[in-house]
Amino acid sequence: MAANIPTHAQVQGGIGATEPGISHDEHLHHDEHHEQNFLQKYVFSTDHKVIAKQFLITGIFWAIIGGTLSSLFRLQLGWPEATLEWLQPFLGKWIEGGKLNPEFYLALVTMHGTIMVFFVLTAGLSGTFSNFLIPLQIGARDMASGFMNMLSYWFFFLSSVVMFTSLFIETGPAAAGWTIYPPLSALPQAISGSGMGQTMWLVSMALFIVSQLLGGVNYITTVINLRTQGMSMSKLPLTIWAFFLTAVLGLLSFPVLFSAALLLIFDRSFGTSFFLSDIYIAGKALSNTGGSPILFQHLFWFLGHPEVYIVIMPAMGMVSEILATNARKPIFGYRAMIGSLLGISLLSFIVWAHHMFVTGMNPFLGSVFMFLTLIIAVPSAVKTFNWLATLWRGNIRLTTAMLFSIGFVSLFIAGGLTGIVLGNAALDIQMHNTYFVVAHFHLVMGSSAFFGLWAGVYHWFPKMFGRMMDEKLGYIHFWLTFIGVYLVFLPMHYVGIAGFPRRYYAWTGFDTFSQFADLNKFISVAAIVAFIGQFIFIFNFFYSIFRGRRATENPWNSTTLEWTTPVELGHGNWPGAIPAVHRWPYDYSKPGAAEDFIPQHVPYSQTQSSNLPYEKEME
């Protein structure tokens, strides 16, 4: 793995090169546009790789903010009696007489959710890796429209600026929960965060949706049109399938959120009554009648549910890829993996109302959604079993990325299983909006998706920056985080089974919720320690960009196309012709092959010793 051992030419030669080895000097000259200034190259770049890094670094920034917010409210939940005077210099008037302001507490919870779901795990995760990997893995020089891709990032940036600014305004940021259910989110009389803060939230989200749609259209178009010669849909790496379907989900569901946001803006500012009816607040009866708050929930969750798959599917794709690479085994059941992704994508659109079993929705509708929801467990189970089967009899290299992928599978199982409880309407009566739900989705989409993100960063870092991240720090980061996540979220189930409601500033007012004070303290300590541990990653990331060990072209001996590109990659990706593809992406440890991997661009004619009977015809 050291810089001087397997060079591009040697690796290629080892398994039969399709093109002559190219020296580094050549493509440096070939590809860098000499005239590019700093602004064009790093800021307003149309290169998908630079845009990916922009998404990633913005995502890291947001993750730090989102994590800090969670540490603040965990302080409150762990030590409800403590004075937080020492936070006064940071939080100013939100500390009242040494206590956190309860409305600010709700704002913290709201912004934590919004930031993590949208800004980190949607933009930061699929924004980074869809951008980075789609052209590289399908063999394209860039996205279908580099300009739209650039716009996609800058709309996200604008959206980030608006959301970030809203953290500092006088009435505070949005505080009606990340689901912004009206009427609470519609009426500034109800909570101060529903004033300017909510307006900025909605504006920011509208910009965010524009960014998602620009990105999504691009990903879909690129995957459909720009695959290199031979790269049929059935030869795509699972990452690409995942990104592709994620983009489809986003394209079909984000506009619905946009409509919900738009109608809410109308209700807030122009006196309409889409979601408002029969309200008496702050000493006044409002004139709105005939609206339905439940309508908003239907619209919101029509995005909101696919959204959790938008978050998790890219992670699933990357984990499939990393598990196969590091187990040195083909992913088990490639077609079943694609099929289950398709199944999940389809089902994700018709399960949304399981968030609404006890909203007063017709119980018959509840029955239908319970049925559909529990079906989605089947493709998820298939994926899990296939990942396990991929490890079976492998030859596993436990790189940091691999550890995070194993961690992903573990967390996905732990969090996914409790979904079976929550999807059961009869059981959801008790569990709805308790900490059981919080534990469930933090494991299955929060932590898992984060693990996918980290796995992806550690795995593709050499391709992104031409250097390696430090593995030892990576191991420390992994174990600390992995153990930390379980210490935080397993006990949360206990708290949830006992019925503790979420979004509570304190439970001390209720006898029913008087137990578990110690456990909540424990959760808070674990959460804060795990969060601080993330700075190991942040250090490792930024340090390695500049001082990490130099990477080789294909440090993980992987089969996909991105590893055929030179270490110093310019705009356009391949200095010469784009390689053609001949085989599926998972020819690891094929019997009879010289090496334990055969890259996708190697034709069957060069691997006669390892060809399977049906591959003989293709020689």
Place this chain on the structure above:
Amino acid sequence: MTTLGILLVLVLLLVVFGLLFRLQILTSIFSGSSTREVGVSNRVNAIMCIIFLVVGGAAFAWSFVDNYDKMNPPIASVHGHATERMFWTTMIILGIVFTLTQVLLFVYSYKYQHKEGRRAFFFPHNNKIEVIWTLIPAVVMAGLVFAGWKEWTRITGPAPKDAIVLEVMGKQFNWLVRYPGRDQKLGLVNYRLIDATNEFGFDLSDQNGIDDFVAPEIHVPKGHPVLLKIRSRDVLHAVYMPHFRVQMYAVPGMPTKFWFTPTKTTDEMRAQTGNPKFNYELACNQICGRGHFAMKLNIVVDDPDDYVAWFAAQKSFSEQNPDVLASFKQKSNKLVEKEDAAPAAAAVVPAAKASL
């Protein structure tokens, strides 16, 4: 001064950390381990996987057993016992799957760790296995869906005819409770009539509402079905009564309902839990603003006789607020004089809503 000291220590720690980090890199280069493809750390991580599985699993099991009683608040409704059984049955099935998959995951990670010269088994797919592990979860899920669906339809089905009716209304940040009086009919309410005295918005021109009374807490008799009508007058709230396994949103403009049968009186529960201060509590479980976490209402489950006595002792809202009643009489007199038409047309819409 202390702050400065702490900062200094932190900075020094960071410096030490940085130096150690550099040192580690240099030694690994010197010893040649940085050039090895798969080094000692592979083995260390594999062992960590097993340690994590064993120690983590044991800690999980211990903490679960240790907290089991605390996480099971006593249940006091008929359907609550049924859903509780279903919950733990489901959890056992999930627990088995959880254990099995996690053990396989970490044992495989350990057992099949990289060994020089070994080659992984080329095993791209096997249709038979895949069909089996698609069908098994499908069958198990079908069973769970069916059981859940049966219970759900029973719980959400129509309340028995003889159910006791009462209504809770959520507002920022407390609950209002009203009972139909002797006539067992809740009168009309209208949010436009709400003011400081008439918090519920009673429309006393409706005869059904004359004997309605409000109460500071909920009283229900043991062993008798109770139909809870639920409304909100400002933002969303949710009626959450964990001991009864009851939860339903309170939605402005859309009355909702939930029925249940309490099985233990408050006194019985106090004896059972050994807590003389035990009270059934109703919590708000949908974010509603600043005081969301303190929106509490007590529920008292009485013996049927006590309940009857309590009910008889209540004074109706109109009796307690004669001036409100008088103002309605005045208004209706004026209406009659003006239009001499029978009921006001405006009352028809709220009437449809109030009767659900």
